[in-house]
Amino acid sequence: MNPGFGLPTLRGWWQKLVAPLDGPLMAITGLLVLLAFGVMASASPERLNAQLINVAVALVIMRVLAQVPPQRLMHLAVPIYLLGILLLVGVALFGDISKGARRWLNLGFMRIQPSELMKIAMPLLLAWFFQKREAMPRMTDYAIAAVMLLVPVGLIARQPDLGTAILVLAAGFYVIFFAGLSWKIIIGMVVAGVAAAPLAWNLLHDYQRHRILTLLDPEKDPLGKGFHIIQSTIAIGSGGIFGKGWRSGTQAQLEFIPERHTDFIFAVYSEEFGLFGNLILLVLYALLIGRGLLIAANAATLFSRLLAGAVTMIFFTYAFVNMGMVSGILPVVGVPLPLVSYGGTALVTLFLGIGILMSIHGNRMLVQK
Amino acid sequence: MEFKNPQEELERFRSRLAFAGGFVLFCFALLFIRFVWLQIVQHDYYQTRAEDNRISLVPIVPNRGLIVDRKGEVLARNYSAYTLEITPSRAGNLEKTIDGLGEIIEIEAKDRRRFKKLMDESKSFETLPIRTRLTDEEVARFIAHRYRFPGVEIKARLFRQYPGGAFASHILGYIGRITDADLEKIEAREQDANYRGTEHFGKTGLEQRYEFDLHGISGHEQVEVDAGGRAVRTLSRSAPVAGNQLTLTVDAELQRIAELAFGDRRGALVAIEPATGGILAMVSVPNYDPNLFVDGIDTQSWRELNESAQKPMVNRALNGAYPPGSTFKPFMALAALTLGKRRPEQAIADPGGFNFGGHFFRDDKKGGHGMVDMYKSIVVSCDTYYYVLANEMGIDNIASFMGQLGLGSRTGIDIEGESKGVLPSQQWKRERFKKPEQQKWYAGETISIGIGQGYNAYTPIQLAQATATIANKGVMFRPHLVKYVTDTRSGEKRMIEPEPMRRLDLKPEHLEVIKNAMVGVNKEGTGARAFAGAEYVSAGKTGTAQVFSYKGAEHKTETMQAHLRDHALFIAFAPADEPKIALAILVENGGFGAQAAAPIARLVLDYYLLGKKPKAPARADEDAVEGDPE
Numbered sequence: 001m002n003p004g005f006g007l008p009t010l011r012g013w014w015q016k017l018v019a020p021l022d023g024p025l026m027a028i029t030g031l032l033v034l035l036a037f038g039v040m041a042s043a044s045p046e047r048l049n050a051q052l053i054n055v056a057v058a059l060v061i062m063r064v065l066a067q068v069p070p071q072r073l074m075h076l077a078v079p080i081y082l083l084g085i086l087l088l089v090g091v092a093l094f095g096d097i098s099k100g101a102r103r104w105l106n107l108g109f110m111r112i113q114p115s116e117l118m119k120i121a122m123p124l125l126l127a128w129f130f131q132k133r134e135a136m137p138r139m140t141d142y143a144i145a146a147v148m149l150l151v152p153v154g155l156i157a158r159q160p161d162l163g164t165a166i167l168v169l170a171a172g173f174y175v176i177f178f179a180g181l182s183w184k185i186i187i188g189m190v191v192a193g194v195a196a197a198p199l200a201w202n203l204l205h206d207y208q209r210h211r212i213l214t215l216l217d218p219e220k221d222p223l224g225k226g227f228h229i230i231q232s233t234i235a236i237g238s239g240g241i242f243g244k245g246w247r248s249g250t251q252a253q254l255e256f257i258p259e260r261h262t263d264f265i266f267a268v269y270s271e272e273f274g275l276f277g278n279l280i281l282l283v284l285y286a287l288l289i290g291r292g293l294l295i296a297a298n299a300a301t302l303f304s305r306l307l308a309g310a311v312t313m314i315f316f317t318y319a320f321v322n323m324g325m326v327s328g329i330l331p332v333v334g335v336p337l338p339l340v341s342y343g344g345t346a347l348v349t350l351f352l353g354i355g356i357l358m359s360i361h362g363n364r365m366l367v368q369k
Numbered sequence: 370m371e372f373k374n375p376q377e378e379l380e381r382f383r384s385r386l387a388f389a390g391g392f393v394l395f396c397f398a399l400l401f402i403r404f405v406w407l408q409i410v411q412h413d414y415y416q417t418r419a420e421d422n423r424i425s426l427v428p429i430v431p432n433r434g435l436i437v438d439r440k441g442e443v444l445a446r447n448y449s450a451y452t453l454e455i456t457p458s459r460a461g462n463l464e465k466t467i468d469g470l471g472e473i474i475e476i477e478a479k480d481r482r483r484f485k486k487l488m489d490e491s492k493s494f495e496t497l498p499i500r501t502r503l504t505d506e507e508v509a510r511f512i513a514h515r516y517r518f519p520g521v522e523i524k525a526r527l528f529r530q531y532p533g534g535a536f537a538s539h540i541l542g543y544i545g546r547i548t549d550a551d552l553e554k555i556e557a558r559e560q561d562a563n564y565r566g567t568e569h570f571g572k573t574g575l576e577q578r579y580e581f582d583l584h585g586i587s588g589h590e591q592v593e594v595d596a597g598g599r600a601v602r603t604l605s606r607s608a609p610v611a612g613n614q615l616t617l618t619v620d621a622e623l624q625r626i627a628e629l630a631f632g633d634r635r636g637a638l639v640a641i642e643p644a645t646g647g648i649l650a651m652v653s654v655p656n657y658d659p660n661l662f663v664d665g666i667d668t669q670s671w672r673e674l675n676e677s678a679q680k681p682m683v684n685r686a687l688n689g690a691y692p693p694g695s696t697f698k699p700f701m702a703l704a705a706l707t708l709g710k711r712r713p714e715q716a717i718a719d720p721g722g723f724n725f726g727g728h729f730f731r732d733d734k735k736g737g738h739g740m741v742d743m744y745k746s747i748v749v750s751c752d753t754y755y756y757v758l759a760n761e762m763g764i765d766n767i768a769s770f771m772g773q774l775g776l777g778s779r780t781g782i783d784i785e786g787e788s789k790g791v792l793p794s795q796q797w798k799r800e801r802f803k804k805p806e807q808q809k810w811y812a813g814e815t816i817s818i819g820i821g822q823g824y825n826a827y828t829p830i831q832l833a834q835a836t837a838t839i840a841n842k843g844v845m846f847r848p849h850l851v852k853y854v855t856d857t858r859s860g861e862k863r864m865i866e867p868e869p870m871r872r873l874d875l876k877p878e879h880l881e882v883i884k885n886a887m888v889g890v891n892k893e894g895t896g897a898r899a900f901a902g903a904e905y906v907s908a909g910k911t912g913t914a915q916v917f918s919y920k921g922a923e924h925k926t927e928t929m930q931a932h933l934r935d936h937a938l939f940i941a942f943a944p945a946d947e948p949k950i951a952l953a954i955l956v957e958n959g960g961f962g963a964q965a966a967a968p969i970a971r972l973v974l975d976y977y978l979l980g981k982k983p984k985a986p987a988r989a990d991e992d993a994v995e996g997d998p999e
Contacts, residue, residue, distance in 0.1 A: 138462040178385050180378075231596075234422065237407040254595040275408040282397050289393050293386050304381055313389060320396045327403050359397025 020066040022295070022358045028288045029339065029354055035269075035281070036340040042247040043268040044261035045251050047342050054344040058351035065355025070304045070363055073356065077121075077128035080146075084121040087114030088155040095159075106360045115156045115164040116345045120352055122152065122168050124312035126175035131303035137179055145176050160205050163321075163333035170317045174310035178296075211331045218328065231256045232267035233328045242273030261342040263334060266326045285338075295361045304360045311353040318350075403929045424604065428566030431585030433529060434612030434658050436541060436575060438621035439647075439852060444574070447527045451503040452664075453511060457488060459520030466518060467499060472815035473514050474507045476500055490548065501528070501664045528663055529569065529576075537624050539684040540617075540850055542574015542784070545660035545666075554580075555610055565589050572662065573684075575850060576614060578783050582854050585612035614855040616862075618647030626976045627652045630969040632986030634959060636937075637685035638847070639833035640952040640973060643942060645844020646837070646866055648782070649950060649977065651830070653685040673798035687782065690790040690826035691955055694912030694962065695750045695895075696940045697821030699883050700835060702743050704770040705758055706879040708755045712881045716742040723756035723816065730756045730816050747886035748894035750911065752820045759811045759819025762808055767818060768794035773873055774835040774845075776827050781847045783865065790831055793824035822915055832940055832953035839883060840908070840942035840951040843875035884908050888945045896939070898993045899967035905978050906945040909970065911962030934958040939966035943974050950977050963993035 018026075033055055040048050087105055091114055095102040104111045126145055133141050149172035155163040177186070201209065218226030218233075235251035244250065249271035251257050257267045270278055292312025299305040318338035326328035328338075336346045407415065436445035453474060460466045467484070470476060480500055487497045503511075504620040508523055516519070526811045529544050547555075551570040555561055558581060566587055571577035588609030592600040638652040657674055666674075674682050683689065707713035721737035723730045732738070732752040738745065746754035746864050759767065771777065777792020791797070795810040802808045817823040830848060838845040847870045853862040887908030891900040914936040937959030942951035952970060959965025968987035975981040 112548075125414050139678060174389075178389075180381055180385070231422075233407060234415050234418045236404065238419035240408055240412045240416070250593075251419055254423055254593065254601065256419075256422050256596045270404070270408075275404050278408075279401070280406045282401060287398060288394065290390065293390050297383050297386055302378075309382075309386060309389065313393075316393045316396070320400065324403075325398050327400065327407060329403050346675070 015211055016359060018062070020358060020362050021063070022066075022291070024291050024362045025288070025295075025354060026285060026362070028291060032284050032288070032339045035284070038246065039265055039269045039272075040261065040342060042249070042272060043265055047148060047261055051342055054342075054347050057344065058347045060353035061348055062351040062358070066358035066362065068355075068359055070299075070301065070307070070360055072305070073124065073359070074128050074131065074303050077124040080117070080121045081125040084114055084117045085152060086151055086154070087112070087117070090114070092155060092158065101159050101161055103161055113345055115152075115161055115168070116349055117157065118152045118156065118168045119164070119171055119349050120311075120356075122149065122172045122226060123307055123314075125174055126179075127303045127306035127310065129302065130175065130179045130306055136304065142176060142179075142185070144180055145172075145179075148172070148178070160208070161334065162208055163335045165302040166321070166333060167314065167317055167335065169308055171314050174313040175306045178306050178309040179302075181273075199297050200316050208331075209334070228258045228264065228332060229325075229328050231258065231328045232264050235267040236327055237278075239271040239274045240341060241275045243270070243272045243277055246272050248272060263322065263332075263336055263341060264326055265341050266323055266337050269340070270327075285315070289313075292357055295364070297356050298364045299360050300363055300365045304363065308357055308360045311356055314353060315350070389774050404827045406691075408468075422596075423593050425592055425600070426602070427590045427592050427926050429588035429590055429606075429609045430527065430566045430568075430613035431587055431609035432527060433544075433569075434579075434583040434585065434614045434857070436615045436617065437878065438617050438619050439625075440620065440622075440813055441616075442621040443535060444537060444617070444621065445529060445531050449525055449527050449870035450501060450532050451508050452498040452524050452526050453500040453503055454522055455508075455630075456496045456500050456520045456522075457486070459518065466521060469517060470499065470511075470521065473510050473692075474500060474503070476764050479667045479669070482669060483665050486668050486671075487546065487665045488807065490546065496524070497524070497747050498526075498664055503957065505555055513855040530663070534660065535656045536628065537619070537621070537651075538574075538656040538659045538687065539653040540574055540619060540624075540784075541659060542576040542578075543572055543662040544569040544576050545572045545662045546570075569663070573786075574659075574784055575617075578785055579613075579851065579854070583612040583615065585857065586610040611857050612856055616852050617850055618645070618649065618852045619644065619651070619850060620649050620977070623973065623977055624650040624652065627969070627973050627981060628654060628656075630972045630983065630987040631956070633687070634956050634965065636681060636954070636956040636966075637689060637829040638952060638954045638969065638973070639686050639830045640950055641833050641837040641846075641848055643837040643841035643846075643948045643951045644832075646784075646848050646869075647852060648848050648850050650838065650952075650973070651686050651850065653687075653689075655681040655684070656962070657681040684784070684786075685957075686829045687784060687787045688828065689955070689957075690788055690828055691775075691936050691938070692823070692825045693821040693827050693832060694914040694936070694938050695752075695821055696832060696910045696912030696938045696962070697819075698747055698750065698755055699839070699887055699910050699940075700771060700774060701755055701758060701767070701819055702886070703839065703875070703879060703883050704767060705743075705762065706882060707770065707875060708762065708766060710739075711743060711758065713743045715747075716740045717754055717757055719751055719753040721753070723753050723760075724851055725756070725760060725816055726813055727738055728813060741874060743882060744886045744889060747883075747910065748889040750890075750895055755819035756816045759815050760812070762815075762819075764815045764818065767815070768792055768797070771835075773871075776835055778831075780828075780830050780834050781870070782830060783849050783851055787830070788828055790828050791826040792823055793818060797824075821912060827844070829953045829955050832938075832955075833951060836940040836942055836953055837948075838873065839880060840948035842877065842880055844869045845871040845873060884945055887941075891941070894914035895963045895993070896941075896967050896970075898990055899963065899971045903971070903975070905943055905972055905974070907941055907943035908945045908948075909939060909941035909967065911967055912940070913961050914938060916958065934960050937962045937965035939963075939970050941970045941974065943978060950974065959989070961993060967993070 091102060096104040096106050098104060103113055105114055125148060129145055130137060145286045153165050153169045156168060204316055218229040231251060235257050248269060251271050252260055252268040257264050260268050289312055296305050296308035296312060299308050315338055318335055321330055321335045322337040325332045335342060338350050432447055435443055437443050457463060484497060484499045511523060531541060546568055557566045563586060571580035586609060588607045590606045591604040593604060594600055595604050631654045636654060640649040642649055659669055695757050719732060719737035719739060719741050720890045721732050721735055737753060738749055738751045741751045741754045772792055779787045779789055798810050799808045816821060818825055834848050847866050849866045851865045853864045855862050887910055888906055890896045891907050891909045896909040900907060916933055916935055937956040939954045939962045942948040954966040954969050956965040968990055972983045972987050
């Protein structure tokens with residue numbers, strides 16, 4: 001055996017491993033994940049190990065996806081979408097109820113949340129759809145796309161799971177938007193949406209209305225519905241410019257912040273690291289999104305472009321909705337802080353998206369036109 | 370179909386991407402503005418709210434002040450003990466919780482009843498004791514099972530303890546849990562903050578009257594609490610200041626001897642130091658154990674105490690109003706001298722009664738006492754002398770003189786709820802009755818007033834105060850139980866009532882006559898049997914108050930039912946020339962004063978003046994009679 005032989009082999013193996021990965025994307029994601037471990041160590045140290053495993057699993061999935069060429073993904077678009085719809089119908093018929101909503105499907109060996117799958121399946125399908133319509137898309141195409149989007153959104157909203165429904169709707173809408181839906185229609189939809197708000201109000205569930213009312217005036221119900229928002233805004237506000245210091249947030253450490261390892265983890269971070277920390281987080285997300293948009297801009301095919309654009313904007317939606325609700329400018333919907341909140345499912349979904357972005361980047365246009 | 374231009378399509382896509390990027394930045398800018406608003410502009414406000422969340426002020430209840438007698442014997446103190454407490458609002462099914470607790474710690478039916486009563490009186494979020502005074506073993510057992518009982522906890526609390534049990538209970542009173550009525554008093558004194566952690570409040574006796582002295586000043590602890598309200602750590606602490614100590618004028622040993630002297634008879638005794646008004650002993654028997662009230666009394670014990678025919682909860686010394694009987698005579702005689710209605714040597718013939726308006730007022734000695742002057746009238750307790758005298762003086766003269774002596778008005782003793790008694794007069798009758806024919810005072814009514822019967826009704830403390838005033842040559846003090854209050858912080862002693870409240874315009878030679886006559890009572894009169902062989906000169910007067918009047922019939926006390934027997938009374942002071950103690954005694958249904966009350970006085974005076982301790986309660990002297998002992 002040649003003793004000098006091992007090192008180059010190991011290096012080669014490593015190079016092969018990281019080859020499909022995008023450096024900048026990896027760096028930003030790495031920083032966010034490190035930051036997430038730091039916050040988790042403060043918010044809920046006992047969950048640190050579990051979250052480490054979640055991240056490891058998600059990284060493997062990301063690496064696998066990074067190597068799958070976009071063409072292969074395109075072939076998977078329709079089967080995954082149909083599977084997703086099937087599972088959602090299954091949930092509606094046989095799903096387990098937890099916390100007043102029917103979201104989980106028990107497969108016997110594991111419980112899955114099919115709505116989560118739709119966050120990726122939806123843009124995949126629509127990107128596939130517009131790729132197929134190679135010509136300039138016509139109004140009928142948009143209409144078909146809208147139907148394909150609204151069926152799963154409707155099923156998810158019925159569970160009810162407003163947070164996921166919004167994310168899936170947003171994911172699908174981003175594809176349609178990037179595909180070139182006319183501004184007139186977009187503006188028209190916004191106007192119609194505002195006009196239809198009172199009607200939509202009647203369709204909302206009681207708990208959803210409560211959330212909106214609570215947002216408008218949380219102090220009205222300080223011990224009930226408003227408690228979450230009041231405590232999280234107190235946490236953020238009392239953090240000040242530089243924060244109270246890691247593991248020194250009184251709101252967090254004395255358990256005044258509810259759900260402090262999941263949806264409200266941002267309040268913990270913000271209390272302990274202050275405005276300065278918030279700025280760093282916003283910059284990291286902005287860089288992640290910027291990198292994603294850049295990948296989209298340079299993607300080789302229409303399918304890749306639309307998919308990359310939509311996946312990137314999903315990150316934005318997660319981040320904005322979560323920080324908005326925790327700081328009290330958006331209603332409380334169950335949306336985690338991307339890459340930071342505890343929870344395997346959301347993490348897997350997000351790393352799946354990053355893997356897709358990397359794959360698209362690996363198959364970008366080789367010659368700039 | 371439109372012609373497809375890939376370049377144009379890409380440009381359009383990229384412009385949409387740029388728009389999306391712009392939208393992202395716009396939204397992030399919104400978030401950033403929100404963060405600036407919360408974390409810079411509103412920072413102070415949220416900082417305060419976070420601190421309010423985190424820091425809780427926990428009051429530390431001060432040690433309640435001690436109550437000690439004039440020689441320092443402790444009559445009320447505190448001890449610390451573990452209690453098992455339930456917060457009903459957090460405990461879920463109460464019955465099941467208590468049953469479960471009963472399996473590990475002994476819980477008697479009495480404890481359950483008491484807990485139920487506390488629940489009815491309290492709010493559901495208050496923590497209430499189900500068991501007090503847990504042993505260390507019981508504490509350990511509960512802690513091992515604690516997880517099974519949400520809303521149940523062990524607490525170390527201070528308890529009031531009256532080491533003498535029922536001893537002196539009507540002086541000390543008791544404390545109980547704070548009620549809404551108590552809260553109003555606390556608010557009226559602006560003591561709300563000081564009472565935030567306090568659970569008990571003085572309900573009767575000195576505990577009630579000196580509540581705000583005994584309570585002390587609450588300390589507080591700043592503790593960090595979590596969202597569940599559990600204390601995480603202490604940030605700062607200010608120590609409480611224990612309540613002020615009460616030092617009584619009461620001589621505990623004398624009080625003990627006086628209580629024992631009554632045996633199982635009902636009655637009251639008040640002994641006063643004439644020169645100061647300080648109460649040396651104040652007995653009301655039967656009494657009750659105030660310790661029962663400290664951790665909340667159970668319904669059954671409460672009912673027993675209140676419904677007992679013996680009425681142990683009534684403070685007879687302050688709230689029992691009795692006709693004074695013949696103990697009224699020295700005061701009548703003094704009134705006659707002062708108003709110039711009689712000279713001491715002026716004598717009347719006693720034919721055995723007094724005829725007025727066709728009604729014959731009987732003397733208790735058949736055939737009368739013969740010629741009776743003032744001295745003899747008191748020594749042999751001649752009724753006829755006072756029938757005639759009262760008739761001559763008239764009711765309003767009697768009322769105004771007796772009023773000066775404090776009869777018929779509250780003495781102002783430092784215990785709340787004292788009764789006024791009845792000092793009859795024309796005005797009193799007008800106010801007392803509604804019908805015009807009842808409102809008129811009849812001259813015949815004045816006659817029985819002269820011997821302390823009729824409408825007359827005074828409390829034992831009033832009689833004791835009047836006796837002390839005579840003993841003290843007309844200088845009258847407000848009777849009081851507390852000698853001084855010691856301020857815990859400064860050690861300063863605040864004296865209670867050192868100044869006389871009134872100086873009566875009485876002539877020394879008149880007082881001398883009355884004193885000599887009262888000395889005669891104990892030497893050769895109705896008190897002579899009780900005071901035979903006494904090594905000091907004492908002044909006294911027996912009295913018998915009719916409970917039920919048998920017109921014309923012979924008094925046959927032995928055959929009467931116990932509750933229809935007359936009340937026995939005795940007033941005294943000693944030593945006669947330099948009085949150190951004045952007292953009034955009442956024995957309910959005791960019969961003649963000479964029989965039941967005078968022997969008690971002898972035991973009390975023997976101890977106070979000579980230090981003699983009796984071995985048994987005063988024996989009723991069944992052979993003694995009211996009237997001439999020849």
